[in-house]
Amino acid sequence: MTGQDATMKTKTHAKIEIPTHSHSALARRIDAAAVVLRENVARFPSAAFATSFGAEDMVLLDLIDRLELAVDAFTLDTGRLHDETYALMDAARRRYRTRVRVLFPEREAVERFVAAHGVNGFRDNVAQRKQCCAIRKLEPLARALDGKQLWITGLRREQSPTRADVGILVHDATHGLMKLSPLADWSAADVREYVEAFAVPVNALHARGFPSIGCAPCTRAIAPGEDERAGRWWWEQPLQRECGLHIAPNGWRVRASKAPPAR
Ligand code: SF4
Numbered sequence: 001m002t003g004q005d006a007t008m009k010t011k012t013h014a015k016i017e018i019p020t021h022s023h024s025a026l027a028r029r030i031d032a033a034a035v036v037l038r039e040n041v042a043r044f045p046s047a048a049f050a051t052s053f054g055a056e057d058m059v060l061l062d063l064i065d066r067l068e069l070a071v072d073a074f075t076l077d078t079g080r081l082h083d084e085t086y087a088l089m090d091a092a093r094r095r096y097r098t099r100v101r102v103l104f105p106e107r108e109a110v111e112r113f114v115a116a117h118g119v120n121g122f123r124d125n126v127a128q129r130k131q132c133c134a135i136r137k138l139e140p141l142a143r144a145l146d147g148k149q150l151w152i153t154g155l156r157r158e159q160s161p162t163r164a165d166v167g168i169l170v171h172d173a174t175h176g177l178m179k180l181s182p183l184a185d186w187s188a189a190d191v192r193e194y195v196e197a198f199a200v201p202v203n204a205l206h207a208r209g210f211p212s213i214g215c216a217p218c219t220r221a222i223a224p225g226e227d228e229r230a231g232r233w234w235w236e237q238p239l240q241r242e243c244g245l246h247i248a249p250n251g252w253r254v255r256a257s258k259a260p261p262a263r
Pocket of ligand 1: 078080122129130132133134136137214215217218
């Protein structure tokens with residue numbers, strides 16, 4: 001079942017059954033996330049959910065599936081993901097009715113990059129690293145978001161300095177749509193609690209020190225005290241460590257707008 005399935009209808013009154021042993025603070029966060037998801041998917045019917053199969057995205061997939069929201073769920077297979085991420089894609093396919101489309105980069109662009117810079121050319125300098133991300137992530141993302149009104153993400157403010165200003169609902173000028181981050185104010189502990197309460201499948205790498213997981217050659221485990229995204233492109237300066245998926249066209253981070261534009 002996908003958001004493109006015209007027969008699927010959003011379940012507007014579905015109630016998330018909170019396990020009785022869960023903390024009441026988690027119950028309030030779940031209710032709040034469910035409300036913003038329901039309201040905005042109803043308000044922006046052409047909605048997409050981009051998942052990288054990180055723990056936050058698994059929480060969102062679980063919520064979207066329980067609420068039976070009509071969204072186009074997709075992931076970007078860069079061709080350089082961990083085996084553990086592919087195993088989780090399979091697990092999610094078995095567990096959820098919500099289908100996640102897998103998008104690949106343009107073959108010719110990947111081949112040109114590899115011919116010019118080698119298979120690991122993204123390590124040479126920041127410009128080449130960003131070029132690799134542009135080919136393997138940004139172009140497929142733009143394709144997936146083309147024509148969409150709403151982009152649902154698992155961004156959280158606590159994840160890194162580059163995400164400290166993430167708003168729950170902001171206007172994304174790059175893609176010309178609204179971006180919804182229902183877990184923006186969730187902590188890592190909130191995510192863990194949800195995963196445990198609902199037995200959500202997660203990437204096996206999380207238990208091995210990888211709180212944030214991207215491409216295999218560009219992700220390492222973090223040390224105690226490091227921010228959650230310190231293991232992404234660790235050879236670069238902290239404020240350069242984004243792939244560009246969540247950066248505004250002028251290079252500044254996308255901040256919360258005062259109010260969404262009128263539709
Ligand atoms: S994370 Fe690394 S391998 Fe993946 S697209 Fe970006 S530079 Fe390329």
